[in-house]
Amino acid sequence: MQLLLQVLIYGVILGGVYAVMAYGLGLVYGVMRIVNLAHGAVLMLAAYGAWALHARWGIDPLLGATIVVPVSYVLGRVLYRHVVSRVTHGPPMAAMLLLFGVGLCARNLAYLVWTGDDRSIALTYGLSTIDLGVPVPMTRVIVFVVALATTAGLFLVFRYTHFGRAVRAVARDPMAAELAGISVPRMSARAFGAGTALGALGGVLLATLYVVNPEFGGPFLLKSFCIIVLGGMDSMPGILAGALTLGIAETAAGVYGGAAWQDLVSFLLLVVILVARPGGLPSLVRS
């Protein structure tokens, strides 16, 4: 098969991985305009959760997600109510730095509990592939499917459920939402919880693909920024588009430029988009 086509197929599949990684961050920013610098820590802790469930009881991560994700939702809500909400009315940097501090604590916790050793989840289907013209890892295809389902699910939730519309109202104009009878603090806590839960889902899925250690979150955090900036910061379909773009761009850079260029791509894209087109891809479409 022609190399370019292979690049596209692998790039798109990689994009699915990146999408699930970035959703949590996108939701929290989109709704609450908070840059969650603890997002990497969420991914990492969820990944450890999935690993621990598998290592101790043999629970497949996809099943383990049904435990890890709800727990993360609760933890996210609690964190918001008791810690984050106290700084949301001040300067935006305060929330960002506070969450960064939370991330540091989480990393330290991981070192203490699990040490710095590398952990991987050995799945029976971990090496299997599906033939899409080229052999594509089954684990990645699963992740891609989840990414699509999540995009669709989020789109429906935001459009058609009370929760979704309330969240969007709070994002658009908190005071008006309050006047309309929506409890802004409660909605914000739920939104933050949902963002954390999405991040946890991403972490569990990523654990099926990669080796886990306390530094797990770092590279993902930076790529996630790039993706949500590309995606226009608060649009879920935009995030999917951004993730696919990054996936293809990185794969192409790696094949045609050299593996050394792969990482550079996300940073360059991030800075260029922030400076030239802060509205991201959606603003390109709109104009």
Next chain:
Amino acid sequence: MNANRYALVALVVVLALAPVLIGPRASYFTRLAVIAFLYIASATAWDLVGGLAGQVSFGHAAFFGVGAYVTAILVRAGVPLLVTLVPAAVAAALYALLWGWPCLRLRGPFFAIATIGVGEATRLAALLWEDVTGGATGLTLPIGRTSPLVSYYLALALAMTSIVVAMLVRRSRLGLGLACVREDVDAAESIGIRSGRVQVQALMISAAIVGVAGGIYALYLFYVEPGDVFAFNRSIGLILMAIIGGVNSLWGPPLGAVLFLGLEQVLATWFPSAHLGIYGLLLIVTMLFEPRGLASLVSRRPWSASAGS
């Protein structure tokens, strides 16, 4: 005010004579003090952008590294030591101009994210540009040409310079302009302040100082490599120092720098596997209770006319 002047002068004299006074144990103290002075200089310089201008930079290590590499390359080429620090400052300032001009138009969190990108991209670039930077292996400096004592005095001089520069900037029109921009960009523009220009100026000054700090670091460690001088943790350290000591103040960052260093030493002895968590808790606690910095808890007077960023 006179009592303060004397206290300051006395302090400087003590520090200048300290290596002699301490005697045979001096080399350990000297090494520790070099780091302390470099921290003071860098944190103060960072605060010009992060505190005064209100643009929190997560990528200041980029300037540190640029200065370190420029110095290292020149020293290896045989250039006299003191001379090498000037190109370090210039290179860092030009780099600030290069990415500062487009990025400083972004506000708050967007600028912060952009600086994360720049910091990491610089590190990667240094890793990839093997011919000039030695790549991952880095560059070693010949050890015959300088000593930790020289670095001590250079660092002390830089720390003092940094504080003086910060004081001058805060008192000047540039400082006033930056404070206005920090509070409200549009209002500042409407009264004629060129927000882009003043911010870039602040970034360039800040970068130059941090660049020289990097250069002195190279002379002190005799070894420069990307994972150290461009480390993300280094950028974070600067933010922590300013926050601990008090953002947007003249003496806050220096105090924070010293406290941070002391904290590092204490943690190393008593809680070696907890330093990440302690820094995290410090950030959380500070943001929750006193965003202007812990040091303003010490003095019960306001540290500056306006609150922090």
Next chain:
Amino acid sequence: MLRARRWIPRPLGVATAVIVMMTAGCAGSQSSDEVVLGATLPLTGKEARAGLMFKNGYTLAVDELNAAGGVMVKAAGKKLPVRLEILDDKSDSTTAVQLAEHLVTVTGVHALLSTYETKLVLAQSVVPERQQIPYVTGGGAASEIFRREFRWVFGLLSSVEAMAGTFADWLAAEQDAGRLAKPAKIALAWENTAHGQDFRNGLQERVAKSPDRFTLVMNESFELNAKDFTPLMLKLKSAGADLFLSDTHYPDFILQHKTYLQMGLRHAIVSYGPRGSEPTARDTLGAGVDYLVSGQWWTPELPYPESKAFVAKYTAKFGDPGGYYPGLAYETVKTMAAAIEAAGSLEREAVRGALESMDRSGAIIPGGRVYFPKRTGFQIDNPSVVVQNMPDGSLRIIYPPDATTGASIVPIPSRAATH
């Protein structure tokens, strides 16, 4: 702002005084009735796992020496017990330097054992050179450390270039035995670190020296902790190589080889540098790790009696030695002790001289000899061990010839389709 100025010189002064006191206040005396060896190690931070194993190795060796009464110091007329002072440098270069300085000037050690990881050793090694105190490293292999014409720094790890050279020697042996094509096409990938760079340099050098034996058809670097090696593997696929050599850290090795297997790639020889023989790799990749070849500075499988004795003692006390770290740490202490005995005193220049002229047999490192050639800047240049994974989970040493425990399996036998 003007009001606040009254407060500041005082806190600053206080803080400075505190630091001065912290450094001056540590009482340290140079004792003359024991041998004090100092070291910093990364007990926390990125390299904590290796740091702990180094600590175990150092401790085991010192305990062994003390159980036999200590180190014989002729000038003292008797055996002196050994005291080990280990500080945590948190995997940070600056801390490693400061603490080394502390150990020498405040604690008053007689000699320094090194920390782990090339970056830290590169920075730290300046201290023994300035302070003129002997320093032996089993934790830093970059030849850069030894190219500075230092007199006080001695390396027990041969350079990574030399390791690449050992690989090349082994490949040549396989060619002479008719198991590998001649000339052989090599695809090389290397992580963008000092280790990777040196490996690439060493291999490139050997390829250039023997064009009749080797050609390089791929030469790609990659960043640590990459999230996707598909592009690299696509390139590998189109390179048409006979063998694939990659120099990696553990997480990258797992992801690379996973991608390799999933793409159905095959070569006569596959190696990930020092990786491949970890038990956890077999848990994750299953039979995919069969026949992988790896190069090590030391491995518990070495057949030398001294090495086997050490492995038994270490396993009993600490469990499985998970890499070369414990062996090298052990040998570092034994070397320093031997140098003190040969020098007859604790006097630094004498010990240094003993290190320079050392040629000690009965060591547990490959080749069994400890020596420090002046030509390399006092970095040993013994061969590494080349190991191959066997399907039953065991490791077979296939090179150098004096340490082999079985025949190598080249080319890798074809497997049944994995899916």
